[in-house]
Amino acid sequence: MKEKVRFAPSPTGPLHIGGLKTAIINYLYAKKTNGDFVLRIEDTDQNRKVIGSEEYILQSLKWLNIYEKKDDNFIKQSDRVDVYKKYITYLIDYGYAYYAFDSEEDLGKIKEKNKYFKYNSSSRENKNLVKNSYTLKKKELEELLKTDSYVIRLKTNADENIIVKDLLRGNITFSSNELEDKVLIKKDGMPTYHFANVVDDYTMGITTVIRGEEWVSSLPIHFLIYQAFNWPTPKFIHLPLILSPSGKGKLSKRHAEEGGFSVFPLKSEKMNIKEGLKESGMLPEALINFLSLLGWNAKNDKEIFSLGELEKTFNIEGLQKQGAAFDYKKLLWVNQQHFKQKSVSQIKDVYSEYILRKKGNKESYLDELIIQYGEEKTDKIISLIKERFVTIKNFDDEVEYFIKSPTYENSNKVITKHDENKSICIILLDKISYYLETEKLTSVDIKTFLFELSTLAKENGAKGFLPMQIFRLALVGDLKGIDLIEIILILGQENCKKRIESLYSHIKNY
RNA sequence: GGCCCGUUCGUCUAUCGGCUAGGACGUUAGGUUUUCAUCCUAGAAAGAGGGGUUCGAUUCCCCUACGGGCUACCA
Numbered sequence: 001m002k003e004k005v006r007f008a009p010s011p012t013g014p015l016h017i018g019g020l021k022t023a024i025i026n027y028l029y030a031k032k033t034n035g036d037f038v039l040r041i042e043d044t045d046q047n048r049k050v051i052g053s054e055e056y057i058l059q060s061l062k063w064l065n066i067y068e069k070k071d072d073n074f075i076k077q078s079d080r081v082d083v084y085k086k087y088i089t090y091l092i093d094y095g096y097a098y099y100a101f102d103s104e105e106d107l108g109k110i111k112e113k114n115k116y117f118k119y120n121s122s123s124r125e126n127k128n129l130v131k132n133s134y135t136l137k138k139k140e141l142e143e144l145l146k147t148d149s150y151v152i153r154l155k156t157n158a159d160e161n162i163i164v165k166d167l168l169r170g171n172i173t174f175s176s177n178e179l180e181d182k183v184l185i186k187k188d189g190m191p192t193y194h195f196a197n198v199v200d201d202y203t204m205g206i207t208t209v210i211r212g213e214e215w216v217s218s219l220p221i222h223f224l225i226y227q228a229f230n231w232p233t234p235k236f237i238h239l240p241l242i243l244s245p246s247g248k249g250k251l252s253k254r255h256a257e258e259g260g261f262s263v264f265p266l267k268s269e270k271m272n273i274k275e276g277l278k279e280s281g282m283l284p285e286a287l288i289n290f291l292s293l294l295g296w297n298a299k300n301d302k303e304i305f306s307l308g309e310l311e312k313t314f315n316i317e318g319l320q321k322q323g324a325a326f327d328y329k330k331l332l333w334v335n336q337q338h339f340k341q342k343s344v345s346q347i348k349d350v351y352s353e354y355i356l357r358k359k360g361n362k363e364s365y366l367d368e369l370i371i372q373y374g375e376e377k378t379d380k381i382i383s384l385i386k387e388r389f390v391t392i393k394n395f396d397d398e399v400e401y402f403i404k405s406p407t408y409e410n411s412n413k414v415i416t417k418h419d420e421n422k423s424i425c426i427i428l429l430d431k432i433s434y435y436l437e438t439e440k441l442t443s444v445d446i447k448t449f450l451f452e453l454s455t456l457a458k459e460n461g462a463k464g465f466l467p468m469q470i471f472r473l474a475l476v477g478d479l480k481g482i483d484l485i486e487i488i489l490i491l492g493q494e495n496c497k498k499r500i501e502s503l504y505s506h507i508k509n510y
Numbered sequence: 511g512g513c514c515c516g517u518u519c520g521u522c523u524a525u526c527g528g529c530u531a532g533g534a535c536g537u538u539a540g541g542u543u544u545u546c547a548u549c550c551u552a553g554a555a556a557g558a559g560g561g562g563u564u565c566g567a568u569u570c571c572c573c574u575a576c577g578g579g580c581u582a583c584c585a
Contacts, residue, residue: 468544
């Protein structure tokens with residue numbers, strides 16, 4: 001039978017890496033088994049809905065390149081209320097579910113008196129405690145049903161062992177006495193997660209349910225619903241949770257807001273996330289790579305995978321049982337590795353998209369480079385700097401000194417106010433200036449010249465690398481950046497001359 | 511508190527009873543690079559504790575401890 005899996009987020013906020021990981025594993029499982037991957041929006045709680053988050057989820061998955069909405073791969077629970085109504089009728093008619101009229105206040109009071117109160121076989125028929133199909137007289141019941149102010153609960157039996165198989169964890173045994181008669185249909189007529197989930201998974205033909213570990217405890221409830229309908233259960237895989245970077249507790253929405261663990265920014269009346277992983281410069285393929293390896297491994301030492309490689313290599317056997325802490329530094333490293341594999345034109349695409357999202361395409365250093373240096377030289381620059389990227393944010397830093405004349409705030413790193421030091425620096429700057437006037441720049445030529453300068457510096461009691469430092473300082477404004485000779489060649493004679501003069505006048509005023 | 515799940519370097523993990531416990535991130539020390547980044551080499555760093563089973567347990571079983579999840583008319 002063809003496999004079919006689903007990713008079923010609720011639109012209550014941004015997609016953060018926990019949800020992302022579940023989505024990715026579902027996707028990989030579908031790919032590996034040649035099955036289908038569908039999205040289901042679980043929006044049965046109208047109160048917690050955050051406007052914009054459904055669109056947000058769609059965008060995130062599209063950005064990751066693992067899902068695009070079509071007619072046959074998308075479902076929304078709020079559109080299916082009639083379906084749930086139809087199925088709940090069956091459960092009522094056959095005695096698997098019943099009406100209950102206890103208000104939330106009533107139940108609160110009961111729990112206040114008895115901390116260990118459970119709404120199940122132990123209390124269901126207690127007339128002094130609860131109001132439901134079992135405790136009310138027929139007439140009373142019919143009257144109350146007219147008010148529409150009731151919930152429908154699942155009827156659980158006493159003293160049963162419920163054994164459910166999880167593909168990762170094996171058989172898990174629950175005692176029905178520990179369960180409660182969970183609400184299936186809420187007072188507002190909407191189904192709860194438990195009910196909608198089972199009905200949907202069955203009617204959609206889901207073969208394997210892959211979801212987070214937080215659902216293990218409601219597994220027996222779901223199992224009982226399948227049993228009541230006499231439906232076959234799908235296979236279950238409960239993925240370990242992603243822990244907060246400290247390793248304590250699962251990653252929460254709070255972390256998403258504070259730590260940038262969501263995909264995009266999201267602004268709504270309920271939350272304001274300013275920066276997502278995308279804005280922080282992550283590549284989608286790197287994020288997928290990193291998240292897949294958080295709780296899964298290919299039983300070898302390979303760390304860097306393309307999406308295609310993951311699709312081929314993924315298997316259930318490599319899935320981990322214990323929770324894994326989110327390690328931002330390792331994500332950065334994975335991101336860097338992916339950048340190294342990018343071509344120049346890919347880098348340009350990534351940057352353009354990044355800057356468009358960030359600044360609405362204003363202040364694009366890529367555009368600026370092309371204006372100042374032309375396509376060919378721009379490509380040359382990118383090929384030289386891309387090795388150095390950890391995130392796409394590095395683009396601006398690496399390129400800035402090609403675009404703007406440097407300020408010399410950091411000149412004291414090389415040139416001190418000591419007369420001796422200052423005077424040799426001035427001599428060297430003079431030499432460089434003269435050289436730039438007279439010589440034509442070629443790589444070999446510059447090398448020879450720098451070697452001569454080095455000798456000169458040493459003769460004057462300075463370090464041999466001082467000329468390089470001064471030259472770099474003049475061009476870059478700091479002791480950083482790509483190979484000096486490359487910088488000289490890219491900037492060209494005129495630019496170099498200007499910057500040398502500029503540094504010259506700067507230190508004269510020391 | 512109850513129920514369920516889990517437990518190998520700081521972190522992610524390998525090991526399917528033979529271990530001098532391997533790799534990766536991070537970290538430390540060197541080296542390459544005129545600089546920064548990269549890169550290279552080396553180092554420190556772990557099977558929670560106690561019982562079994564076994565010739566032999568990180569590996570299998572039990573107990574304890576610790577961590578996590580759930581305990582809503584939220585998902």
